[in-house]
Amino acid sequence: MKIGGYLCTGCGIGDRLDTKSLESVAVREGRIGFCKTHDFLCSQAGVDMIKADMAAEGDDKVTKAVIMACSRRAKTESFNFGAVPTARVNLREGVIWIRPEGSEHDETTQEMAADYIRMGCAEVKAMQQADASGEQGKNNHIMVVGGGITGMTAALEASKAGYYASIIEKSDRLGGVMGQLKQRQPEHSPFQNPQDTGVAALIAAVEADDKITVYLNSTIAKTAGAPGRFEVDIASTVGAGTHAEFGAIVQATGFTPYDANNLPEFSYGKSPNVVTQLELEALARAAGDGPIKRADGKVVENVVFVQCAGQRSTKEGHLSYCSGHCCATSIKQAMYFKDSNPDIETTVLFDDIRTPGVGGENFYRSAQDKFVTFRKGKVSTVDVKGNELQVNFKDLILDEDAQMGADLVVLATGMLPNSGTDIDTMKDKDANGEVKVSVESILNLNYRQGPDMPQLVNGFTDSHFICFPYETRRTGIYSAGPVRRPMDAAQAQTDAMGAVMKAIQAIENSAIGRAAHPRSGDLSFPSFRKEGCTQCKRCTVECPFGAIDEDEKGYPKYNEARCRRCGTCMGACPVQVISFKNYSIETVGAQLKAVDVPDEFQEKPRILVLACENDAYPALDMAAMKRNESSAFIRVIPVRCLGSTNTIWIKDALGSGYDGVVMMGCKKGADYQCHFVKGSEMAHVRMAKIGDTLSTMNLEADRVAVHEVAITDIDRAPKLLDEMVEVINRVGLSPFKF
Amino acid sequence: MTTAVNQAMVEKYKGNFLKEVTDNVEEGNWVKMCMQCGVCSGSCPLGPHWDHPPQELFMMIRANKREEVLSSTSMWMCTSCYNCVARCPRGLPITHIMHGLAHYGKRMGMKPKNQPTEKFGQMFWDNLIKKGRVNELKLGLGLYFKDGFAEGVKVSMGKQKLGMNMMKAKRMSPMEILGGHGVSDLSGFHAMLKKAEELEAARVGANTDAK
Numbered sequence: 010m011k012i013g014g015y016l017c018t019g020c021g022i023g024d025r026l027d028t029k030s031l032e033s034v035a036v037r038e039g040r041i042g043f044c045k046t047h048d049f050l051c052s053q054a055g056v057d058m059i060k061a062d063m064a065a066e067g068d069d070k071v072t073k074a075v076i077m078a079c080s081r082r083a084k085t086e087s088f089n090f091g092a093v094p095t096a097r098v099n100l101r102e103g104v105i106w107i108r109p110e111g112s113e114h115d116e117t118t119q120e121m122a123a124d125y126i127r128m129g130c131a132e133v134k135a136m137q138q139a140d141a142s143g144e145q146g147k148n149n150h151i152m153v154v155g156g157g158i159t160g161m162t163a164a165l166e167a168s169k170a171g172y173y174a175s176i177i178e179k180s181d182r183l184g185g186v187m188g189q190l191k192q193r194q195p196e197h198s199p200f201q202n203p204q205d206t207g208v209a210a211l212i213a214a215v216e217a218d219d220k221i222t223v224y225l226n227s228t229i230a231k232t233a234g235a236p237g238r239f240e241v242d243i244a245s246t247v248g249a250g251t252h253a254e255f256g257a258i259v260q261a262t263g264f265t266p267y268d269a270n271n272l273p274e275f276s277y278g279k280s281p282n283v284v285t286q287l288e289l290e291a292l293a294r295a296a297g298d299g300p301i302k303r304a305d306g307k308v309v310e311n312v313v314f315v316q317c318a319g320q321r322s323t324k325e326g327h328l329s330y331c332s333g334h335c336c337a338t339s340i341k342q343a344m345y346f347k348d349s350n351p352d353i354e355t356t357v358l359f360d361d362i363r364t365p366g367v368g369g370e371n372f373y374r375s376a377q378d379k380f381v382t383f384r385k386g387k388v389s390t391v392d393v394k395g396n397e398l399q400v401n402f403k404d405l406i407l408d409e410d411a412q413m414g415a416d417l418v419v420l421a422t423g424m425l426p427n428s429g430t431d432i433d434t435m436k437d438k439d440a441n442g443e444v445k446v447s448v449e450s451i452l453n454l455n456y457r458q459g460p461d462m463p464q465l466v467n468g469f470t471d472s473h474f475i476c477f478p479y480e481t482r483r484t485g486i487y488s489a490g491p492v493r494r495p496m497d498a499a500q501a502q503t504d505a506m507g508a509v510m511k512a513i514q515a516i517e518n519s520a521i522g523r524a525a526h527p528r529s530g531d532l533s534f535p536s537f538r539k540e541g542c543t544q545c546k547r548c549t550v551e552c553p554f555g556a557i558d559e560d561e562k563g564y565p566k567y568n569e570a571r572c573r574r575c576g577t578c579m580g581a582c583p584v585q586v587i588s589f590k591n592y593s594i595e596t597v598g599a600q601l602k603a604v605d606v607p608d609e610f611q612e613k614p615r616i617l618v619l620a621c622e623n624d625a626y627p628a629l630d631m632a633a634m635k636r637n638e639s640s641a642f643i644r645v646i647p648v649r650c651l652g653s654t655n656t657i658w659i660k661d662a663l664g665s666g667y668d669g670v671v672m673m674g675c676k677k678g679a680d681y682q683c684h685f686v687k688g689s690e691m692a693h694v695r696m697a698k699i700g701d702t703l704s705t706m707n708l709e710a711d712r713v714a715v716h717e718v719a720i721t722d723i724d725r726a727p728k729l730l731d732e733m734v735e736v737i738n739r740v741g742l743s744p745f746k747f
Numbered sequence: 748m749t750t751a752v753n754q755a756m757v758e759k760y761k762g763n764f765l766k767e768v769t770d771n772v773e774e775g776n777w778v779k780m781c782m783q784c785g786v787c788s789g790s791c792p793l794g795p796h797w798d799h800p801p802q803e804l805f806m807m808i809r810a811n812k813r814e815e816v817l818s819s820t821s822m823w824m825c826t827s828c829y830n831c832v833a834r835c836p837r838g839l840p841i842t843h844i845m846h847g848l849a850h851y852g853k854r855m856g857m858k859p860k861n862q863p864t865e866k867f868g869q870m871f872w873d874n875l876i877k878k879g880r881v882n883e884l885k886l887g888l889g890l891y892f893k894d895g896f897a898e899g900v901k902v903s904m905g906k907q908k909l910g911m912n913m914m915k916a917k918r919m920s921p922m923e924i925l926g927g928h929g930v931s932d933l934s935g936f937h938a939m940l941k942k943a944e945e946l947e948a949a950r951v952g953a954n955t956d957a958k
C-alpha cells in the first residue's frame with residue numbers, strides 16, 4: 010500500500026527543471042512512498058512501469074499515484090488507471106511552457122514546480138477510491154410523454170435499439186399536430202413537392218410493435234425516483250389509472266399554436282377569411298383533391314400569406330422568437346393552391362424567408378418556380394372590405410407603402426411549448442400559502458424543486474443548444490421536439506432519436522452507478538456528514554439538477570442517479586460536510602495549504618487560481634501551448650465546476666498568506682456555457698458576498714476576482730492572471746504571511 | 748408613344764407583369780427565382796448611379812410596376828461587366844435580363860428619351876444592317892455629331908489622333924465615307940434579317956417595331 014510518484018523528464022521538463030531536487034520534494038515534503046523518473050513517461054514502457062507497480066503484491070502495491078508530467082488534459086488515455094486515485098501535476102503546460110528560460114528565472118520556476126508537486130501529493134492523499142452507489146438497478150423501459158410524431162418516433166427508435174417504450178398521450182388518438190395536416194414539407198431530394206405526412210404509417214408501426222405500449226386519454230399524476238428507478242402514476246380520463254416503473258423519460262409534449270385572437274390588426278376573428286396556417290390545413294383537408302374553398306364556400310383565387318404574424322416582434326403579447334417552420338409551411342401551403350390551379354394568385358409577404366434544414370432552400374426555389382410570388386414586405390393591417398380583404402404592407406425593397414387584395418389571408422403564427430409549469434415563477438404563493446400554478450404540470454415530479462423541468466428561455470426546455478442539446482436539468486428526463494425549441498417536423502424526428510439515445514445512456518449509466526453527461530462514467534457521488542449538517546438547505550436549493558430532496562427530518566436526501574457530480578452542493582455547504590471520495594473540501598484545501606508561501610521579505614507573492622477544468626483550465630493550457638508567458642507566482646487548481654468552490658477555500662487561502670485569488674468559471678445566464686448549467690452562476694452569486702470576508706480581514710476587495718472565461722479565451726485568460734499580478738503590485742503583499 | 752403590341756400585351760397579361768416578363772423578355776423566366784438578397788445591387792459598379800439596381804427592378808416586376816420598369820433608364824446603364832452574374836447565389840443571368848428588359852421596353856415603345864446608350868445602339872444597328880459590315884467612319888461621325896453640329900466638330904477635333912491612328916493601322920478607311928465595304932451577298936443578308944424578324948415576331952405573337 011503505497012503512493013507512487015512518477016516524474017517525467019521528457020518534453021523538456023528534465024532540461025528546464027532540477028528533477029533530482031523535485032524527486033526529493035516529492036518524497037520528503039510530499040511524503041509519498043517513492044518517486045521514480047522516466048524520460049518518456051507516457052510511452053508504453055513508462056506506463057507499463059506504473060502499471061507493474063500497481064499490480065504488485067503486499068507492501069509494494071501502489072494504490073495511489075502522482076503523475077508529475079503534463080496537464081491533466083493531455084495523455085488522458087495513457088494515464089488512465091481506472092479507479093486508482095491519481096493526481097496529475099502539470100509541470101509542462103503549467104510551468105515550463107509559461108516560464109521564460111534564463112538563469113534569472115530558474116529559481117522561481119523551480120519553486121513553482123516544487124509547489125505543484127507538493128500540491129499533487131497532498132491532493133492524492135486526501136483522495137479515496139470512488140465506488141458506485143449501487144442505488145439503482147437496470148430498467149429498460151422508457152416513458153415517452155406525448156404521442157405526436159416526436160413521441161412516436163422516439164418510441165420506435167427505442168424499440169429498434171432493443172428497449173421498451175410506453176407512450177402517454179393525453180388525447181384519444183396518436184398523431185398530434187402532424188395528424189391534422191394535409192401534407193408535409195418534402196424530406197427527400199429533389200425537395201420540390203409536399204409529401205404525405207407519414208403519420209398513418211407511424212401509428213401503424215407503433216401499434217404493431219410489441220415493445221411499445223400506448224396509453225391514450227392519459228396523463229401523469231406523479232413521477233418519483235431517479236434515472237433507473239422512476240415510479241410513475243398514470244392517470245386515465247376513461248378508466249382506472251396505472252402504476253409503472255421506467256428507467257428514463259423522453260418528454261415530447263410538442264406545442265400549442267399561438268392564439269391568433271391576439272392579432273386584431275390582421276382582422277383575425279373579424280373575418281372568417283383570415284385563418285392561421287393550422288386552420289388552412291383543415292380547409293385543405295376538407296377540399297380533398299378539389300379546389301380549396303373558404304368558409305363561405307367560395308373557391309379561393311387570391312391568397313396572401315403573412316409571415317411572422319405576431320412573431321419575431323417586440324410588441325407586447327407577441328412572440329419574440331422565430332418558430333422555425335412557418336416559412337416552409339407557407340411555401341407548402343402556397344403549393345396546395347398552385348398545384349391544384351396555377352392561375353390562383355399566391356403571394357407570400359415575408360421579412361426574411363428562413364428555410365432551415367436539408368432541402369429547405371430547394372423547396373423555396375420550387376415554389377418560386379411554380380410562380381408563388383414572394384414579396385419582402387411587412388404587413389401592418391388587414392382590412393375587411395365586404396367579402397374581400399385588403400392587406401396593407403410596407404414593401405421593404407421598394408421602400409413604399411402598398412396594398413393587395415385577397416380573398417383569403419393566412420397568418421403564419423408561432424408555437425408555444427407545452428412544457429408544463431414554469432418552476433421558476435411558481436414560487437409565488439397565494440394568500441393561503443399555496444403555490445400558484447397557472448399551467449398544469451406535465452410530469453408532476455415529486456422533486457423538491459418543482460413538478461416540471463426547468464425552462465431556459467421563452468418557456469422552452471432547451472439545454473445548451475450546441476454542446477448538449479438534449480440534456481435538461483433533470484437527469485434521465487430528456488425533451489425532444491418543439492417543446493425543447495421551435496422546430497419543424499423533420500427536426501422533431503431527429504430530435505426524438507437524439508433524446509432516445511440520451512435516455513438509453515441514462516439507463517445504462519445509472520444501472521451501474523455511473524454519472525451521466527458531462528462527467529459520463531464518473532463513479533464518485535456526493536455524500537454528506539449528517540452530524541455536521543445544519544439543515545440549511547443550501548445544497549438542495551443550489552443543486553442545478555434537482556438531485557437533492559429532503560427527508561422527513563429535513564436533512565438532504567441525495568438521489569445519486571439524478572446527480573451530475575458537479576459539486577455545486579459541496580461549494581454551497583456553509584459547514585463543509587458534503588464531499589466526494591475523490592474530490593472534496595479536503596482535496597482542494599490540502600493543495601492550497603501545501604503551497605510554500607514565502608515570507609514578505611522575499612517579495613514573492615502567491616496567487617491562487619481556481620479554474621473550471623472544462624473551459625478555463627484548457628484555455629490556460631492552450632495559452633501555454635502558444636508559450637504565453639505567465640507569472641511564476643500563480644498556483645492553479647482545477648475545479649470540477651466553479652460552482653463547487655466553497656468560500657472556505659478563499660478564506661483559507663487569504664488567511665494563510667496568499668496575496669490574491671482568481672476564480673475562473675464559464676459564461677453564465679441564458680446563453681451559458683457552464684457544463685453544469687447553473688454552477689458558474691451559483692459561484693458568482695456566492696462570491697459576490699466574499700467582499701464581507703475581505704473587509705473583516707481588512708483586505709482590499711480587488712484581491713479576489715471572479716471571471717467568466719470561455720475555452721476560446723486563450724489570449725484573455727492569461728491576461729486576467731497578469732491583471733491580478735498588477736493588483737498585487739499596486740496594493741502590496743498580504744499582511745497574513747507568517 | 749406606346750404601340751399596338753403594347754396594348755395587346757397589357758390586355759393579354761392583365762396586370763400580371765411577372766408573367767409577361769417571363770414569357771417575353773430574354774431570360775425573363777429567371778426573374779421569379781430572385782430571392783431578393785441584394786448581392787447583385789451591392790456588386791454592380793453602377794449600382795449607386797441607377798434609379799433601380801437589378802434587385803429592385805425584379806421586385807418592381809413582381810409589384811406590377813410595368814410602366815416604371817419598361818421606361819426606366821436603369822437597364823440601359825448596364826455595362827455587361829457580369830459581376831452580378833458571377834455572384835448571384837441563385838444563378839440568375841442578370842446581365843442578360845437587363846438587356847432583355849431594355850430591348851423589351853424599346854419594343855413596347857417605352858424606351859427612355861435621350862438615353863445615350865439607347866441612341867448609340869440604334870445608330871449601330873442602322874449602320875450595320877445597311878451593308879452587313881460596320882462603317883466605322885460613319886458610325887464614329889454619327890456618334891460625335893449626335894448632339895448637334897457644333898458639339899460634333901468639337902468632339903471630332905478632340906478624337907483626331909485616334910482617327911489618324913486607326914487609319915494608319917488600317918482599322919478605318921477615309922474612303923468609307925463614299926459608301927464603304929459590305930458583305931458579298933447583301934441581298935442574302937437582308938433576307939436573313941427579314942426572316943429573323945419574322946421569327947421573332949411570331950415568337951412574341953404580334954408584330955413589333957423592333958428593328
Ligand code: SF4
Pocket residue numbers: 535551552553554555556557571572573574575576577578579
Ligand atoms: S449539486 Fe451537483 S454534485 Fe451536488 S447533488 Fe447536485 S448535481 Fe450532484
Ligand code: SF4
Pocket residue numbers: 787790791792793794801824825826827828829830831832841842845
Ligand atoms: S452586368 Fe450590368 S447589372 Fe450586372 S453588375 Fe455589371 S453593370 Fe451591373
Ligand code: SF4
Pocket residue numbers: 780781782783784785786787788801802805834835836837838839841
Ligand atoms: S443577386 Fe440574384 S437572388 Fe440576389 S437579389 Fe440579385 S438577382 Fe436576386
